[in-house]
Each structure stands twice: as structure tokens, then as C-alpha cells.
Amino acid sequence: MGNPRTHLANSLHLHSLPLSVADMSEVLTFIESNLDRFRAELYEFLRIPSISAKTEHVEDTRRSAQWLANRMRDAGLEVEIIETPGHPVVLGEWRGAGEAAPTVLVYGHYDVQPPEPLEEWVSPPFEPNERDGRIYARGSADDKGQLYMHIKALEALLTTNGSMPVNVVVLAEGEEEMGSPNLVPFVETNLDRLACDVVLISDTSMFSEELPSLGFSLRGLAYFEIHVSGARSDLHSGEYGGAITNPGNALAHILATLHDKRGRVAIEGFYDDVVEWDSKTRAQIESLPHSDEQYREELGVRQLNGEDGFSTLERLWIRPTCDVNGLLCGYTGEGAKTVLPNHAMAKVSFRLVPNQTDGKVRDLFEKHVQHVTPEGVTVQINELHGGRPWRASVEGRYFEAATQALEEAFGTTPVLMGSGGSIPIVVEFEERLSAPVMLVGFSLPGCNLHAPNEWLPVENFERGIGALALLYQKLAN
Amino acid sequence: MGNPRTHLANSLHLHSLPLSVADMSEVLTFIESNLDRFRAELYEFLRIPSISAKTEHVEDTRRSAQWLANRMRDAGLEVEIIETPGHPVVLGEWRGAGEAAPTVLVYGHYDVQPPEPLEEWVSPPFEPNERDGRIYARGSADDKGQLYMHIKALEALLTTNGSMPVNVVVLAEGEEEMGSPNLVPFVETNLDRLACDVVLISDTSMFSEELPSLGFSLRGLAYFEIHVSGARSDLHSGEYGGAITNPGNALAHILATLHDKRGRVAIEGFYDDVVEWDSKTRAQIESLPHSDEQYREELGVRQLNGEDGFSTLERLWIRPTCDVNGLLCGYTGEGAKTVLPNHAMAKVSFRLVPNQTDGKVRDLFEKHVQHVTPEGVTVQINELHGGRPWRASVEGRYFEAATQALEEAFGTTPVLMGSGGSIPIVVEFEERLSAPVMLVGFSLPGCNLHAPNEWLPVENFERGIGALALLYQKLAN
Numbered sequence: 001m002g003n004p005r006t007h008l009a010n011s012l013h014l015h016s017l018p019l020s021v022a023d024m025s026e027v028l029t030f031i032e033s034n035l036d037r038f039r040a041e042l043y044e045f046l047r048i049p050s051i052s053a054k055t056e057h058v059e060d061t062r063r064s065a066q067w068l069a070n071r072m073r074d075a076g077l078e079v080e081i082i083e084t085p086g087h088p089v090v091l092g093e094w095r096g097a098g099e100a101a102p103t104v105l106v107y108g109h110y111d112v113q114p115p116e117p118l119e120e121w122v123s124p125p126f127e128p129n130e131r132d133g134r135i136y137a138r139g140s141a142d143d144k145g146q147l148y149m150h151i152k153a154l155e156a157l158l159t160t161n162g163s164m165p166v167n168v169v170v171l172a173e174g175e176e177e178m179g180s181p182n183l184v185p186f187v188e189t190n191l192d193r194l195a196c197d198v199v200l201i202s203d204t205s206m207f208s209e210e211l212p213s214l215g216f217s218l219r220g221l222a223y224f225e226i227h228v229s230g231a232r233s234d235l236h237s238g239e240y241g242g243a244i245t246n247p248g249n250a251l252a253h254i255l256a257t258l259h260d261k262r263g264r265v266a267i268e269g270f271y272d273d274v275v276e277w278d279s280k281t282r283a284q285i286e287s288l289p290h291s292d293e294q295y296r297e298e299l300g301v302r303q304l305n306g307e308d309g310f311s312t313l314e315r316l317w318i319r320p321t322c323d324v325n326g327l328l329c330g331y332t333g334e335g336a337k338t339v340l341p342n343h344a345m346a347k348v349s350f351r352l353v354p355n356q357t358d359g360k361v362r363d364l365f366e367k368h369v370q371h372v373t374p375e376g377v378t379v380q381i382n383e384l385h386g387g388r389p390w391r392a393s394v395e396g397r398y399f400e401a402a403t404q405a406l407e408e409a410f411g412t413t414p415v416l417m418g419s420g421g422s423i424p425i426v427v428e429f430e431e432r433l434s435a436p437v438m439l440v441g442f443s444l445p446g447c448n449l450h451a452p453n454e455w456l457p458v459e460n461f462e463r464g465i466g467a468l469a470l471l472y473q474k475l476a477n
Numbered sequence: 478m479g480n481p482r483t484h485l486a487n488s489l490h491l492h493s494l495p496l497s498v499a500d501m502s503e504v505l506t507f508i509e510s511n512l513d514r515f516r517a518e519l520y521e522f523l524r525i526p527s528i529s530a531k532t533e534h535v536e537d538t539r540r541s542a543q544w545l546a547n548r549m550r551d552a553g554l555e556v557e558i559i560e561t562p563g564h565p566v567v568l569g570e571w572r573g574a575g576e577a578a579p580t581v582l583v584y585g586h587y588d589v590q591p592p593e594p595l596e597e598w599v600s601p602p603f604e605p606n607e608r609d610g611r612i613y614a615r616g617s618a619d620d621k622g623q624l625y626m627h628i629k630a631l632e633a634l635l636t637t638n639g640s641m642p643v644n645v646v647v648l649a650e651g652e653e654e655m656g657s658p659n660l661v662p663f664v665e666t667n668l669d670r671l672a673c674d675v676v677l678i679s680d681t682s683m684f685s686e687e688l689p690s691l692g693f694s695l696r697g698l699a700y701f702e703i704h705v706s707g708a709r710s711d712l713h714s715g716e717y718g719g720a721i722t723n724p725g726n727a728l729a730h731i732l733a734t735l736h737d738k739r740g741r742v743a744i745e746g747f748y749d750d751v752v753e754w755d756s757k758t759r760a761q762i763e764s765l766p767h768s769d770e771q772y773r774e775e776l777g778v779r780q781l782n783g784e785d786g787f788s789t790l791e792r793l794w795i796r797p798t799c800d801v802n803g804l805l806c807g808y809t810g811e812g813a814k815t816v817l818p819n820h821a822m823a824k825v826s827f828r829l830v831p832n833q834t835d836g837k838v839r840d841l842f843e844k845h846v847q848h849v850t851p852e853g854v855t856v857q858i859n860e861l862h863g864g865r866p867w868r869a870s871v872e873g874r875y876f877e878a879a880t881q882a883l884e885e886a887f888g889t890t891p892v893l894m895g896s897g898g899s900i901p902i903v904v905e906f907e908e909r910l911s912a913p914v915m916l917v918g919f920s921l922p923g924c925n926l927h928a929p930n931e932w933l934p935v936e937n938f939e940r941g942i943g944a945l946a947l948l949y950q951k952l953a954n
Contacts, residue, residue: 053811053812053813053814054810054811054812055811113814113815114808114810114812114814116808116810116814117711120710120711178812178813179813205716219715221715221815223813223815230778231776231777231778232776232777232778233597233777233925233928233929233930234594234597234927234928234929235776235925235927235928236897236898236925236926236927236928237798237800237802237826237828237927238696238698238828238896238897238898238899238926238927239682239793239896239897239898239922239926239927240776240793240897241793241798241800241828241897242783242784242792242793242796242797242798242828242897243772243781243782243783243789243792243793244776244778244781244782244783245778245782246800246801248732248800248801248802248803248804248823249732249735249736249799249800249801251729251801251804252728252729252730252731252732252733252801252804252823253729253732253733253736254729255725255726255729255730255733256729256730256732256733256734257733258726259726259730295720299708299709299712299717299721300708300709300710301707301708301709301721301722301853301854302852302853302854302855303852303853304720304721304853305720305721305722305851305852305853306719306720306721307719312720315719315720316716316717316718316719316720319719320719321714321718321719322726323714323718323723323725323726323817324723324725324726324729324806324807324818324821325714325725325807325808325813325814325815325816325817325818326725326806326807326808326809326814326816326818327725327728327729327804327805327806327807327809327821328804328805328806328809329801329803329804329805330801330802330803330804330824331591331593331802331803331824332803332804332805332822332824333531333591333593334530334531334532335530335531335591335655335861336530336655336656336700336802336824336826336861336862337530337590337591337593337802337803337824337927338590338698338700338802338826338862338898338899338927339802339803339927339928340800340802341801341802341803344801344804345809346725346729347807347808347809347813347814349714349813349815351714351715351718351719374782375779375780375782376778376779376780376781376782377778377779378779384812384813385813385815419715419716420713420715420716420717420718420719421713421715421716421815422715422815445716448710448712448713449713449716450711450712450713450714450715450814450815450816451710451711451712451713451816452710452711453710
């Protein structure tokens with residue numbers, strides 16, 4: 001063990017680790033000495049505005065897939081771009097460990113959320129900018145940055161050692177931010193190729209800085225657009241106001257009926273399938289180093305608020321929600337236009353918890369809205385996005401390997417945490433591939449996912465690549 | 478009386494009129510033979526996008542004033558463009574009738590409403606288009622078309638007869654659609670110049686086709702913008718949903734509290750100053766040829782709706798309202814963006830009836846909103862526009878003259894009607910100039926004021942010029 005160790009290797013506490021891990025020092029040295037290039041490559045990736053939900057970015061999204069495929073090939077994978085009815089899947093494979101070795105399916109996505117409102121970005125969303133140890137760009141955390149950490153970990157292993165002890169299949173889709181409409185059919189028609197022993201996903205956050213985390217839950221999603229329509233056209237609010245139902249007023253009324261005074265969703269039957277969590281899990285959540293006051297301060301709100309009877313972390317992880325995501329009606333420009341609008345639109349989404357399903361919530365929501373819609377207007381509901389909630393079984397050898405890899409890379413035992421967000425494909429993977437899913441995320445709370453000024457800590461990008469290289473090595477044990 | 482009479486003169490039933498009116502035949506012949514030119518000029522006026530509420534149209538609005546001033550000069554008036562802190566006033570005067578004769582103050586406005594939503598216009602808003610006997614353009618009815626009818630009536634009288642029996646002052650402002658912020662100060666500093674015996678305004682509609690009308694009331698206006706603010710920035714609705722108050726949900730809640738189940742405004746004290754109208758006026762309203770079913774059909778709504786206990790015309794004319802004019806929050810583009818917005822905005826306006834005032838309604842509204850705003854968000858209210866309601870005294874010699882002029886021009890006795898809209902300056906004129914105001918309007922219900930596809934009937938433009946020429950002649954009697 002006379003070899004000089006690199007800074008990264010030192011920071012990973014290799015001096016106190018068993019031999020098999022210490023053998024990783026060459027891999028970690030490779031990562032250390034190539035970090036500048038890795039970051040420069042990530043910036044190229046982030047510059048491509050692969051906004052999957054917008055039709056005008058179809059070509060950008062395809063370009064993003066092509067760019068990723070090339071980098072995956074450079075890393076040593078066999079890569080194929082596979083068409084779907086929407087944006088393509090990029091599939092990379094390395095099966096050199098042989099049939100007896102475990103196979104890991106890595107899932108990530110190369111598409112991003114729309115960047116609006118643009119005026120709130122300090123630096124442009126598609127021009128990565130490093131400030132205060134953070135990489136600011138749309139997709140830096142969700143999910144290009146985290147997906148790319150896997151590619152670089154694989155490159156480090158394959159370049160340094162020429163092999164790995166596990167087979168790896170990387171599945172990168174381009175439709176996660178629009179609800180993955182073509183992914184389940186893709187999985188179904190490629191079951192053999194995707195067969196695996198464990199699924200590894202880095203699309204979540206750590207609980208806090210320097211506290212690595214493994215995810216134990218995800219919320220599901222049911223996302224709708226409500227359209228309320230009145231007269232044939234917009235009318236003058238003086239000439240006609242008072243004689244017909246105003247779609248803007250009607251929409252406000254409909255939305256206001258969705259909650260009761262206790263902060264609960266006031267749709268009949270909404271909680272019927274909600275599982276009450278066991279006291280052990282609730283106690284574990286309670287034990288996490290969370291401060292309501294600090295959280296409130298970070299968000300810049302007057303006070304926290306939510307469902308009666310639950311703590312903030314419980315409200316975020318194990319309780320369902322109903323949020324307005326968008327409103328549009330009438331005149332919204334400068335000044336006072338006295339219009340009686342003939343149309344009002346809301347985007348409304350529900351976060352779901354086990355065992356709710358988006359299908360049942362859609363039925364309950366539609367029934368509720370029909371019931372509360374005022375006379376004189378018509379209402380239409382479109383479902384834009386749906387996904388089931390998920391709860392992990394946090395045990396077994398792969399889970400143990402992840403715990404060790406994170407502990408070694410970050411120097412501290414990882415915690416278990418829930419996630420308020422949704423990755424609908426997780427349940428599908430688990431059921432269709434009969435393999436456990438592990439969520440190993442490296443972004444941070446406050447990373448502005450889906451908001452202006454999204455960022456990823458430079459340090460987590462660097463440490464995370466090391467942690468993933470360690471994890472691939474350990475999954476074979 | 479051997480002179481051949483023109484078509485217009487015939488249509489005005491001059492064969493049955495007394496001599497003084499029959500003398501008008503030359504004037505009416507002039508109007509008849511210049512109609513094509515009048516219309517072409519109006520089209521020039523309508524092509525100027527004088528949208529007073531939008532800063533990018535400041536120059537267009539000024540150009541509109543300049544154009545109007547030139548046409549008023551052509552008509553025989555002495556004209557001055559007078560600066561204000563906002564858009565200028567165009568003041569035209571003809572005082573040739575002498576001090577003993579009555580002076581008529583004609584008021585109108587050369588600015589227009591914003592044309593949005595543009596995609597709903599069949600022909601472009603600022604390119605006049607004639608279809609089915611209607612002039613389609615923003616401002617055709619409100620108010621360029623009606624203001625220009627006065628200019629052409631004056632031109633016909635002054636060109637044909639070289640004089641009129643009344644003095645005339647035309648006051649055209651460019652800020653009516655933004656609440657006339659500089660008009661009262663202008664009136665106050667020009668009381669001598671605006672001194673008059675009667676004020677004449679054509680900025681309302683007739684009750685129906687071929688049924689000329691005189692206005693007996695206007696509603697007032699109190700127009701607000703509500704801003705609800707939450708977190709420091711937009712957030713991911715999965716990562717944060719459930720733990721803080723969503724400004725979109727909060728805004729919907731606030732707006733929903735503004736009405737009760739009987740269709741009344743549910744703000745404490747809102748009805749305290751509302752005058753219950755006398756049974757005679759209500760009976761007169763009841764006697765008008767109105768069909769709810771036809772009205773419903775014209776508007777294209779499922780059913781009419783409004784305050785319990787009042788008919789449609791009463792709801793429109795003598796009862797106050799509260800309408801959402803605009804909503805904006807979060808993501809409103811294509812697809813499903815899972816954003817927890819940090820801001821939500823509504824434009825909300827009240828139509829007022831005697832003796833409500835916008836000042837008191839503002840106080841009541843602010844108090845109400847503060848009271849019902851959920852915890853965890855902040856709310857700010859901006860007042861954009863205010864104006865007092867008005868009720869006419871429908872008697873006296875000028876009122877009699879108007880009744881006769883309309884009857885002669887349209888061949889039928891005019892009806893009395895209310896107006897749901899607001900012309901806040903009317904009360905101000907009446908009080909500050911101590912002169913009665915007469916509303917003689919020529920647009921029609923369904924003219925799409927403040928909405929896409931605004932129109933004015935060609936026939937009313939033509940007949941109206943004749944009616945106004947007759948009226949100027951009669952006001953001296």
C-alpha cells in the first residue's frame with residue numbers, strides 16, 4: 001500500500017477501508033484527474049434544451065439523446081438509440097461480467113422541465129454557470145447531472161480496470177418530464193434485454209449536505225387540466241356582468257372546494273386507499289435532523305402549513321396533496337381590461353401515496369368537479385400525467401452494498417428518507433422486472449427542481465461519481 | 478317643399494315633420510351624399526391602435542389624437558390638443574351661436590381597449606372589415622365610431638348652413654379605457670371653457686335594433702389586482718407540495734369567498750349603500766321587449782345566472798356585481814409542469830350602483846380579503862380603476878329634444894334603458910359643470926365591446942349622424 005493516494009481517495013477515507021475497496025484507488029485517481037473534463041462534458045449536455053413537453057424542442061430532445069449515446073460509447077458501453085412513438089430511448093450495455101454475475105439496470109432521463117419563468121433565472125437556464133460551488137442550469141440536478149455521474153463512474157471502472165464485476169444496462173429515456181408515456185410499452189417489449197437483479201436510479205436528493213441518503217418512498221401523481229367555458233366569446237364585464245356565470249369565478253369556486261379547513265383534500269373517497277404508516281417509520285422520520293424554522297426560512301414563507309396532525313416531513317413524504325400548478329383566464333396584461341372572460345383554465349395535480357392510484361383519483365376528481373361546478377358553465381377535465389406511488393423494501397444485499405458505498409464515499413452512514421416527488425416508472429420496474437429498485441440520489445433539498453435557478457453541488461457531482469464506482473464494485477459481493 | 482328629397486331624408490320620415498325639421502333636408506342630403514367618405518375616414522381612425530393602457534402604444538394614442546384634431550378642424554371647429562400628465566385631450570369649439578344660445582358639451586374618447594385575445598378575431602382588430610352590414614374593428618362602437626358621428630353631424634350642419642343654433646364644445650379624451658385618471662383635473666382647471674347647458678355623450682348602445690334609446694343609468698366600477706405570494710421562488714410540487722400554502726390554491730379560496738349561494742356579493746357591508754329602485758322604474762324595465770331565452774341563445778351559454786330575486790335586465794342595470802377579469806399563476810403552457818408556484822394574480826372588478834362608491838368598496842374588499850387569506854401567504858391589493866355609478870333625471874327640454882330627434886331619425890319612440898357599463902366621468906360632469914348629462918348611444922347589444930370582433934352597424938353609423946344633426950338643431954328650441 002505504498003502508492004501515493006489522491007486527494008479524492010483520501011477524502012473517501014480509504015485509509016480505514018478493507019483491501020477490496022483500497023484496490024479502487026486507481027479508479028478514484030482516474031476520476032480525480034478527469035474531473036475537469038467530466039464537468040466540461042456535463043456542461044455540453046446541459047446546453048441542449050431537451051424540453052420534452054414542448055413540441056418546438058423535439059429536435060433538441062433528439063440531439064440530447066444522440067449526444068448522450070456518443071458519450072456512453074466513449075465510456076465503453078455498447079449503445080443503441082431506440083425509437084418510440086415519442087422521444088427515443090438510449091440503451092447502453094456492458095455484459096462483460098458474464099451470466100453468473102449480477103446485472104444492474106441503471107435508469108435516468110435526458111429530458112428536462114420547461115424553464116419558465118425565464119426572467120427569474122440569474123443565469124440563462126441552458127448556459128451552465130458555476131457559482132458558490134453550484135452548477136446552475138436546467139437539468140443539472142434533474143436528471144442530466146445525476147445520470148451523467150453513472151456514465152462517468154462506468155468510464156472510470158472500464159478504463160482503469162478494463163472490466164467490472166457486474167453487468168450494466170443503462171436505460172435513458174427522454175419523456176420522464178412528460179409522464180413517460182412510452183416507457184412501459186418499451187419495457188414490456190424489451191423484457192429480456194432489461195432483465196436484471198437490481199434497478200439503480202439517481203434522480204432524487206440527499207436529505208441534506210454531507211448526509212447521503214437512500215430513498216424509501218415516492219409519491220404518485222395525477223395531473224389534470226380543468227377548462228371552464230361560458231359564453232360564445234369574451235364579453236364586456238359592464239354590459240354583461242351579473243347575468244351569466246363567470247368562468248373565472250366558477251373555476252375559483254371549483255378549486256376552493258378541493259380542500260377543507262383542516263388542510264385535507266375534500267374529495268369524497270380520496271383517503272380511502274391511503275395507507276397509515278407504521279409507528280417505526282414515523283419514528284424514524286421524526287429522528288431526522290429537520291428544523292421547521294430553518295426550512296421555513298429557506299423557503300422564504302411566513303409559516304409552514306399543511307394537513308392537520310402531521311409533521312412537515314410526513315406531509316411531504318407520506319401524505320397526499322392537491323396543488324394548483326397553473327391558472328389562466330381573461331386579461332392578464334398591464335392595466336384594467338373590463339372583460340368577462342368566456343374561458344378559464346387550471347392545471348391541478350395530486351401527489352399520491354400508497355395505495356392510491358391515479359386512475360381512481362381521476363374518477364373521484366371528475367365526479368367531484370361535476371358535482372360542484374356552478375350552473376351556466378361547462379367543464380372539461382383532461383388528464384395530462386399519472387403515476388403510482390411507491391414504497392421500498394429497505395433490506396437485502398444490494399441495499400447493504402449501497403449503504404456501504406455511500407458511507408465510504410461521504411464518510412457518514414446514509415439515512416433513509418422519503419421523497420415527495422414522483423418517478424412513476426419505479427413501480428413499473430419493480431413489478432415488470434421483478435427486481436428491487438434503489439434510489440441513490442445526489443442533489444440537495446433547495447436545488448430548485450422544476451423551478452428557476454436549478455443547481456447541483458459541484459462536490460456532490462464529484463463525490464457521487466466515486467460513490468457510484470464503489471457501488472458498482474460492491475454490488476457483486 | 479318642392480325639392481326632391483334624398484333617400485335618407487325620406488327614411489327619416491320628413492314628410493310628416495314640421496317645417497323647422499324639414500329645413501334640415503339639405504343637411505341630411507349632405508350626409509347622404511358623403512357617407513362613403515365618412516366611412517372611409519372612420520376606417521382611418523380605427524386603423525390607429527390607440528390602446529391607452531399599454532405603454533408601447535403611447536405614440537399610437539398620440540397619433541390618434543392628432544388625426545382626430547385634424548378632422549375636427551376640417552369639420553369647422555377650432556381645435557386644440559391639450560397636454561395632460563397622460564394622453565392628451567382634444568378640444569374642439571364652435572361658439573358662433575352667441576352667448577344667448579345654449580352650449581352643448583360633447584364628450585367622447587379616442588382610446589380603445591386592448592384587443593386580446595387576438596386569435597379570436599375573424600379580421601384583424603385594427604383593420605376595419607365590413608361584413609353583414611357591420612363594421613368590425615376595435616373601437617368601432619367604443620367609442621371612435623360614435624364620437625366620429627358627432628364630428629360628421631357638426632360638419633354637415635356647418636358646411637350646409639354655415640352655422641348652428643347652439644354652441645358646441647367637443648371634449649375627446651384618450652384615457653377612458655384606463656379610468657380617465659387625468660380628466661377630472663382637466664375639467665377642474667378648464668371649468669370656464671367647458672361651461673355648458675347640457676352634456677351629450679354617445680358611448681352606449683340602443684336597447685335593440687331599430688329601437689333608439691336614452692340612458693337612465695350607469696354602473697360604477699372598482700377594479701383591483703390581487704397578488705398572493707408564497708415562497709421565495711417557484712418550487713417543485715412534489716418536493717414541497719403539502720408543506721406550505723400554495724398561492725394558487727389560496728387565491729382560489731379568496732375568490733370563492735366573494736359570492737354566496739344566492740349569487741350575492743358576500744362582502745360584509747357591500748349592499749349597505751345600494752339603493753332599492755322604485756317600482757315604477759322596475760315596471761318600466763319589465764316592460765321592455767326582452768327575452769331571456771333569446772339572450773341566452775345569443776351569448777351561447779347553457780343558462781343565465783345571477784343574483785336571486787332579480788330579472789336579467791335588473792341584474793345588468795340596477796344590481797352590483799363582482800367578476801374575475803383575469804387569472805395568472807404558475808405554468809400555463811403546453812403539458813404538465815409540476816410546479817408549486819410562488820405567486821398568483823387575479824384581476825377582479827365590481828360594478829357598482831347608486832349610492833355605492835369605489836372608495837368604500839375598496840375598503841370593504843381589502844378588509845374582506847385580509848380576513849379570508851389563508852395563513853402562510855401574503856396578499857397585496859392594487860386598485861387599478863374606479864368610478865361612481867350614475868342615475869339620470871329623465872326630464873326637461875334637452876331630454877325632450879333628444880326624444881324627438883331619435884324618433885324622427887329612427888321612426889320610432891325611443892325607450893329608456895339602463896347600462897351595465899361605466900362612464901365614470903358622467904357623474905363628475907354633472908356635478909362639476911352643473912349640467913344634465915344625456916346618453917344617446919348607437920351601438921347594439923352584442924357589439925362585442927371590450928371583446929374580440931367588436932362591431933358597429935353601418936346603418937346606425939349613418940342614421941346616427943342624421944339623428945345627431947337633428948338633435949343639435951333641436952337643442953336650441
